Amino acid sequence: MGKHIVILGGGTAGTMAANRLCRTYDRSECRITVVDQNDDHLYQPGLLFVPFGLAQPRHLVRSRPRQLAPAVDYKMARIDRVDLDARTVRLAGGVRLSYDVLVVATGATLLPEETDGLTGPGWREKVFTFYDLPGAAGLRRALEVFEGGRLVIDVADLPLKCPVAPLEFAFLADWYFQQRGIRDRVELTYVTPLDGAFTQPVAAGALGGLLKDKGIELVTEFALGEVDGEGGRLVSYDEREVPFDLAVVVPLHGGAAYVERSEGLGDELGFVPVDPHTLQLPGRPEVFAIGDAAGLPASKAGSVAHFEGEVLVHNIGRHLAGQPLDASFDGHANCFVETGFHKALLIDFNYDTEPLSGHFPGPVGLPLLKESRAAHLGKLAFEWLYWHSLLPGRELPGIGSAMPEHGKRRIFH
Amino acid sequence: MPVVTYDNTDIPVDDEGFFTEPARWTEPMAEQVAKEAGIDTLTERHWIVIRFMRAQYAAKGTGPTVRVLGKTSGVSVKELYQLFPKGPAKTAAKIAGIPKPRGCI
Numbered sequence: 239m240g241k242h243i244v245i246l247g248g249g250t251a252g253t254m255a256a257n258r259l260c261r262t263y264d265r266s267e268c269r270i271t272v273v274d275q276n277d278d279h280l281y282q283p284g285l286l287f288v289p290f291g292l293a294q295p296r297h298l299v300r301s302r303p304r305q306l307a308p309a310v311d312y313k314m315a316r317i318d319r320v321d322l323d324a325r326t327v328r329l330a331g332g333v334r335l336s337y338d339v340l341v342v343a344t345g346a347t348l349l350p351e352e353t354d355g356l357t358g359p360g361w362r363e364k365v366f367t368f369y370d371l372p373g374a375a376g377l378r379r380a381l382e383v384f385e386g387g388r389l390v391i392d393v394a395d396l397p398l399k400c401p402v403a404p405l406e407f408a409f410l411a412d413w414y415f416q417q418r419g420i421r422d423r424v425e426l427t428y429v430t431p432l433d434g435a436f437t438q439p440v441a442a443g444a445l446g447g448l449l450k451d452k453g454i455e456l457v458t459e460f461a462l463g464e465v466d467g468e469g470g471r472l473v474s475y476d477e478r479e480v481p482f483d484l485a486v487v488v489p490l491h492g493g494a495a496y497v498e499r500s501e502g503l504g505d506e507l508g509f510v511p512v513d514p515h516t517l518q519l520p521g522r523p524e525v526f527a528i529g530d531a532a533g534l535p536a537s538k539a540g541s542v543a544h545f546e547g548e549v550l551v552h553n554i555g556r557h558l559a560g561q562p563l564d565a566s567f568d569g570h571a572n573c574f575v576e577t578g579f580h581k582a583l584l585i586d587f588n589y590d591t592e593p594l595s596g597h598f599p600g601p602v603g604l605p606l607l608k609e610s611r612a613a614h615l616g617k618l619a620f621e622w623l624y625w626h627s628l629l630p631g632r633e634l635p636g637i638g639s640a641m642p643e644h645g646k647r648r649i650f651h
Numbered sequence: 652m653p654v655v656t657y658d659n660t661d662i663p664v665d666d667e668g669f670f671t672e673p674a675r676w677t678e679p680m681a682e683q684v685a686k687e688a689g690i691d692t693l694t695e696r697h698w699i700v701i702r703f704m705r706a707q708y709a710a711k712g713t714g715p716t717v718r719v720l721g722k723t724s725g726v727s728v729k730e731l732y733q734l735f736p737k738g739p740a741k742t743a744a745k746i747a748g749i750p751k752p753r754g755c756i
Binding site for chain 2: 395396459461463475476490505506507535
């Protein structure tokens with residue numbers, strides 16, 4: 239009798255994991271079930287482009303089950319909770335799924351209602367987020383009629399999906415208003431809870447430099463306590479204020495609600511605290527988490543889900559064979575950072591190594607931490623790669639889970 | 652590695668002044684670190700947070716973020732900022748003698 243692997247979540251991480259597992263196991267060895275609550279798979283990197291009219295919402299959504307290999311069972315259902323002791327997942331309507339291996343891949347959820355005033359007066363009129371499709375589409379209309387004033391981009395707190403996206407939004411806003419010929423009438427401000435433009439010093443320096451070059455004011459260590467939509471003010475917990483005419487806020491993130499309802503599964507924010515190198519839940523060898531759902535000190539980005547997938551499939555195999563797991567996930571992430579004017583820069587980093595300059599994936603490759611047209615083209619090409627290569631679980635030649643060191647300039651402190 | 656003297660004891664700290672050896676921390680040291688951080692008196696509400704930070708560090712190997720503190724310590728985020736105006740997680744970690752909390756990205 240084969241084993242049953244249940245994957246909760248049919249987004250980037252869950253779909254890639256399911257398809258990779260399908261390539262590894264015959265249906266008689268392992269049955270694979272993916273559960274998600276709707277049929278719409280959203281290409282999340284495209285959300286950044288919607289407000290600027292560079293992507294159409296309808297082009298970003300495809301059928302979830304169609305991204306899965308035919309051998310994968312897809313169940314569309316709301317997840318009620320996981321019973322770790324009974325090794326079952328309870329779905330809405332009373333259906334129970336038993337599992338031999340459980341993979342939690344239900345991503346991160348936006349929690350705008352957890353910030354005072356954020357969803358109050360002005361929400362989706364002059365206070366927006368572009369982290370979901372309705373928000374991104376609404377923001378597009380708001381930008382079209384924006385004729386000048388203070389535009390503020392604010393990150394409420396960490397963790398957040400795609401930590402570079404708000405910076406990219408600021409860079410693209412600078413480009414967008416220049417295109418419209420009204421940049422001199424727009425004050426752009428980037429507000430972050432961090433002490434710099436990004437977490438790690440080298441990247442913070444490079445990205446902070448770009449903000450400065452583009453005339454975007456940087457406000458740091460601003461922990462968003464309240465949004466006053468009527469008064470047009472962001473207020474921090476230490477009572478500083480940033481005025482705005484239009485605010486773009488990245489709301490607080492948490493894990494899926496069922497994770498919090500499932501005893502022993504999640505941490506305080508609803509993420510699954512798996513081992514950072516094996517992706518296995520301590521004390522529950524049959525439970526793994528990947529992608530944004532995992533409570534790891536790694537970036538919540540699709541590239542991380544991709545790199546984790548390689549280690550996940552390997553470790554599920556070792557678990558099923560009764561062998562010790564490989565602690566080989568190094569937190570590898572890479573991101574194209576769109577900087578406007580048909581340029582982008584690439585960053586590549588992991589748990590221990592901050593983004594460095596040099597080239598990726600080897601000495602001859604895309605420049606790192608430096609704007610280039612090649613990186614912009616890479617970002618655009620990525621959408622095709624996502625649907626046709628990454629989601630089907632194919633390997634990308636030369637780009638693996640372990641972060642490449644070759645071609646990078648090391649920095650010695 | 653820098654060394655500072657609290658409670659007549661030499662304590663190794665990192666470049667930002669966070670303890671690198673939390674086991675060497677004592678309660679009298681907390682008062683001194685707090686004064687350096689601009690907090691003249693540690694009230695019982697401060698101590699709830701400081702003890703919580705140490706317990707979390709002992710259990711998880713890192714101190715909690717402000718948001719996690721607000722959800723789990725019994726002190727709201729708003730009050731945390733009143734108690735530790737210059738960044739509650741960092742300041743409370745420093746006073747509690749644990750390394751700087753690792754944020755995520």
